[in-house]
Amino acid sequence: MIRVIKPGLLTTVQDLGRRGFTHLGVSPGGAADCISFRIANLLVGNDANAAGLEITLLGPTLEFEVAATIGISGYGTSTSLPINEAFGVAAGTTVAVGPLSAGARAYLAIHGGLMVPEVMHSCSTFLPAGIGGFQGRALRAGDELVIGKQTQVGSRKLSPALAASLRLDHGPIRVTASLQSDWFDQETLRRFHEQAFTVTDQSNRSGLRLAGEPILRTNRGDLLTEGIALGAVQVPPDGQPIILFVDQQTTGGYPKIANVIAVDLPRLGQLRPRDEIRVQRVEIPAAIDLLRRQERVLREAFAL
Amino acid sequence: MRVEAASDSALFISFADSISLETHRRVVALFHAVEGLRDRYPGIRNLHPAYSSLLIDFDPLQLTHEQLESLVAPLIVESVPSTLRRSGLIEIPVCYDREFAPDLATVAQHSSLTEEQVIATHAEGDYFVYFLGFSPGFAYLGGLDSQLHVPRLVSPRKQVIAGSVGIGGAQTGIYPNASPGGWQLIGRTPLRMFDAATSPPSLLQPGHGVRFRRIDRGEFDRLAGQQQRDR
Numbered sequence: 001m002i003r004v005i006k007p008g009l010l011t012t013v014q015d016l017g018r019r020g021f022t023h024l025g026v027s028p029g030g031a032a033d034c035i036s037f038r039i040a041n042l043l044v045g046n047d048a049n050a051a052g053l054e055i056t057l058l059g060p061t062l063e064f065e066v067a068a069t070i071g072i073s074g075y076g077t078s079t080s081l082p083i084n085e086a087f088g089v090a091a092g093t094t095v096a097v098g099p100l101s102a103g104a105r106a107y108l109a110i111h112g113g114l115m116v117p118e119v120m121h122s123c124s125t126f127l128p129a130g131i132g133g134f135q136g137r138a139l140r141a142g143d144e145l146v147i148g149k150q151t152q153v154g155s156r157k158l159s160p161a162l163a164a165s166l167r168l169d170h171g172p173i174r175v176t177a178s179l180q181s182d183w184f185d186q187e188t189l190r191r192f193h194e195q196a197f198t199v200t201d202q203s204n205r206s207g208l209r210l211a212g213e214p215i216l217r218t219n220r221g222d223l224l225t226e227g228i229a230l231g232a233v234q235v236p237p238d239g240q241p242i243i244l245f246v247d248q249q250t251t252g253g254y255p256k257i258a259n260v261i262a263v264d265l266p267r268l269g270q271l272r273p274r275d276e277i278r279v280q281r282v283e284i285p286a287a288i289d290l291l292r293r294q295e296r297v298l299r300e301a302f303a304l
Numbered sequence: 305m306r307v308e309a310a311s312d313s314a315l316f317i318s319f320a321d322s323i324s325l326e327t328h329r330r331v332v333a334l335f336h337a338v339e340g341l342r343d344r345y346p347g348i349r350n351l352h353p354a355y356s357s358l359l360i361d362f363d364p365l366q367l368t369h370e371q372l373e374s375l376v377a378p379l380i381v382e383s384v385p386s387t388l389r390r391s392g393l394i395e396i397p398v399c400y401d402r403e404f405a406p407d408l409a410t411v412a413q414h415s416s417l418t419e420e421q422v423i424a425t426h427a428e429g430d431y432f433v434y435f436l437g438f439s440p441g442f443a444y445l446g447g448l449d450s451q452l453h454v455p456r457l458v459s460p461r462k463q464v465i466a467g468s469v470g471i472g473g474a475q476t477g478i479y480p481n482a483s484p485g486g487w488q489l490i491g492r493t494p495l496r497m498f499d500a501a502t503s504p505p506s507l508l509q510p511g512h513g514v515r516f517r518r519i520d521r522g523e524f525d526r527l528a529g530q531q532q533r534d535r
Contacts, residue, residue, distance in 0.1 A: 020342070022350040022361070023335065024498075024506040025436040119500045129440045129481055131500040179310050224321060225437070225444070227352025227359025229314035251354050251437030259311035262364060287312040288364050295365060 001065045002110070004143040005094060008060035013114055013133035013145075014107075016049045018122035022250045028230060029124040029132070029246050032205055032269030033105050035166055035298065036073040040109035042302045043071030043086045043156050050113030050148070051123035053139075055106045057272070059097025060139060062108075067091045068147060073158075074106025075167065075270055084158040086111075103270035112148035128206065128247060162301045166294065172280035174264050176287055178232060180255035183219035191215065192257060193281055197241065201273035205247040208268055210277070214239025217255055225253040231260035231268070233279075243268060261287035263294050305380070307373055313364050315372050317380070318357040323446070327356045328434055329384035332511035334358050337379035345375065353510045354435045355444075393513040396478065396493050398427065398469050399524040404492035407457075411471060411488050414454045423518065425449050426469075426476065426490060431514040441480030441498025441506040445514055448476045460486035467492045469516070480506070494519075494528035 004011075014037065017030025031037030031054055038048040046052075053060070059077065071086040078101040081087075089095060100106050116123050116134055125133025134143060158166075181189065197210035216239045228234070232244045234254040243260060244252075245268055260268060261282060271277065298304075310316040317334065320327045335353040338360060342348050347366030352359040362372055400423040402408065412419045431447040438444075448471065456472045461484060464470070468479045470487030479485055480497035497507050508514065519527070 019349050021440075021505070022352050023436060023510055024440060024504065025438060025442050026440045026505070028350060028361075120505060126440075128483075129498075129500075131440070176309070176312055179308060179316055224323065224355050224357075225435075226318070226354045226357045227310075227316070229311040229316075229359060229361060231311060249438060250352050251435060256310075259314075261312050284309055284312045284369070288368075291312070291364060 002068075002145040002147065003063040003065065004060060004139050004141055004145070005063050006061040006096075007139040007141055007143070008055055008097065009058040010056035011060045011139045012054050012125040012127070013051050013116050013123055014054040014125060015051050015123045017124055017246065018120050018126070018132070021120050022227075025250055026120065026129075027126060027206075027247045027250060029122065029126045031107065031124075032246055033074070033103075033107070033266040035266040035294070036105070037107045038298065039084065039158060039166065040071045040073035040107035043073065043084065043158065044069050044109050044111040045086075045156070046109055046111060046113055050109065051116055052107055052109035052114060055097055055100070055108060057104060058099045059106065059108075061094060061096040063094045064089045065091060066147065068150070069111035070095070071109045072097070072106055073109075074100060075103025076101040077106060084160075084163045086156060104272045105269050110147050112150040115146040115148045126247060156302065158301060162297065165297055166301070168264065168267050172278040173267060174261045174282045174287065174290075175233060175258035175279050176261055176282060176284050178229075178256040178259040179226075180217075180219075180223065181257055183217045183221070183255045184215065184257055185218045188215055188218065189257070193279055196276045196278055199271045199273055199275045199277065203271070203273060205245055207245050207248065208243040208271060210241045210243070212240070215241060215257065219255070223253050223255055225251050228252045228256070229259055231262075231265050232256045233258040233260065245269075261290065263287065263290040309369050310359055313361060315360045315362065315369055315376070316357060317360070317376065320356045323355045323434075325386070325446075326383065328446075329386070330381060331356060331358055333381055333384045334376070334379055335510055338376060341375060348372070354437070392509070393515065394508060395515050395517050396495060397519040397523065397527060398491040398493050398516045399519050399521055400427070400491040401521050401524075404468070405490045407470075407488035408490045411452065411454050411490055415451045417451060422452065422490065425452055427516045427518040429516065431476065431516075433508050433510055433512040433514060435510050436506060436508065439481055439483050440500075441508065443477055443508040443514075444475055445477050446475070448474055450474075452476070454488055456486040457488065460484050464489065465492065467494065467497065469493060492524070494524050494531060496531050
């Protein structure tokens with residue numbers, strides 16, 4: 001068992017998300033940076049989807065009542081805990097993750113996974129509806145987490161070079177065109193792709209709210225509410241874009257100027273308030289090539 | 305009809321740019337048909353039906369837009385007989401007592417009806433589920449009598465109690481979970497509209513027909529107690 005001494009800023013139980021319920025208004029959810037999440041699990045020899053902890057900006061302090069093998073993945077911690085490398089924790093040890101030194105989220109996986117009841121086939125916490133994960137909420141001091149069955153430990157280490165190649169923390173966020181890109185004139189689209197946007201502190205797992213010079217549409221039509229893809233860049237009337245993220249609303253009526261490509265979705269989970277981003281337009285075949293390449297690197301790194 | 309890529313992982317199929325029952329029947333028919341493909345094609349991840357469109361989220365490492373489009377094309381029907389409109393008819397008991405209806409007077413005033421007429425008109429309507437969105441289990445219902453079309457609140461309530469029945473513009477609906485909300489509240493149902501522990505978790509599904517049944521406070525309490533015991 002693991003006892004939560006300090007919960008950190010926002011620590012939740014996550015997996016790779018909930019599939020097949022968006023038609024009931026239930027977001028896909030799951031780890032905000034699914035690549036780091038998978039790495040953390042693979043480091044400790046778990047299935048990539050095993051339930052683990054998503055840490056936001058400031059990590060928790062955890063007391064391990066039993067010996068365990070854990071792995072932390074993300075962009076960096078400020079403590080001396082190893083990152084991207086599984087390590088053993090003796091019974092009775094306290095692990096303090098502390099503030100993250102880079103990125104917005106880190107993942108802590110425990111060999112055997114965390115035991116929480118599946119809700120709609122997933123262990124991910126969906127805070128807006130208070131479902132899934134640990135009692136549908138973020139961890140609090142005093143919570144007790146149960147570790148799943150531990151088998152033989154096949155712990156691993158991710159080489160810094162491989163970790164770096166899987167980590168895309170620089171360069172523009174790449175987008176494809178979306179359903180209402182043509183509601184914006186060429187000049188506005190050019191500005192959208194050239195200017196810098198600031199990630200505001202109104203951002204969370206449901207969406208990243210950007211601030212910049214307003215992006216105003218030229219088409220004044222009304223959009224009938226329609227389904228929204230993960231990573232859609234919506235533009236409300238005030239011209240400040242919102243990128244729909246893992247805990248997204250499933251339908252909506254704002255025009256979508258672009259859509260973040262799949263390979264860059266995990267990067268969104270690492271953006272902090274006040275970070276500056278730019279967006280770069282790519283075509284779908286190029287986006288899928290990038291995704292394939294990322295998948296290949298990850299699979300080779302863990303000999304999957 | 306339009307078939308377009310919405311992203312590198314999503315295909316969007318739209319039948320029209322306006323709301324009509326005919327179009328919506330096609331959306332529901334396609335939604336069910338694509339649901340039926342899931343077992344054979346695990347690359348199909350999530351379906352987002354709406355008024356006149358269906359968005360399909362898929363894994364681009366398992367399927368391409370072209371492959372998905374060719375799988376879906378034969379499933380698209382030109383029209384669906386209206387007799388097949390409903391995939392189920394759900395009756396929802398609603399108590400319209402003042403305690404549950406803080407905005408009944410506003411709706412009455414706006415529609416130039418008495419409060420009793422508002423209740424009768426709402427309870428006699430024949431509704432159907434266009435789609436679910438906004439929050440888990442929140443159904444966008446069509447079929448509201450035009451006399452009852454009233455604007456949303458100027459300033460949304462910070463907290464609407466689960467089960468509250470409201471009107472927002474041309475739509476009526478039930479808040480499945482406690483959440484902020486801007487609709488005019490005229491009643492409450494004791495039914496649990498969304499329960500993550502049941503299968504399916506939502507009482508209402510796209511394409512369902514819906515009727516409201518007016519109940520008194522006694523029956524509300526009895527049904528609410530029964531729901532509590534069934535948990």
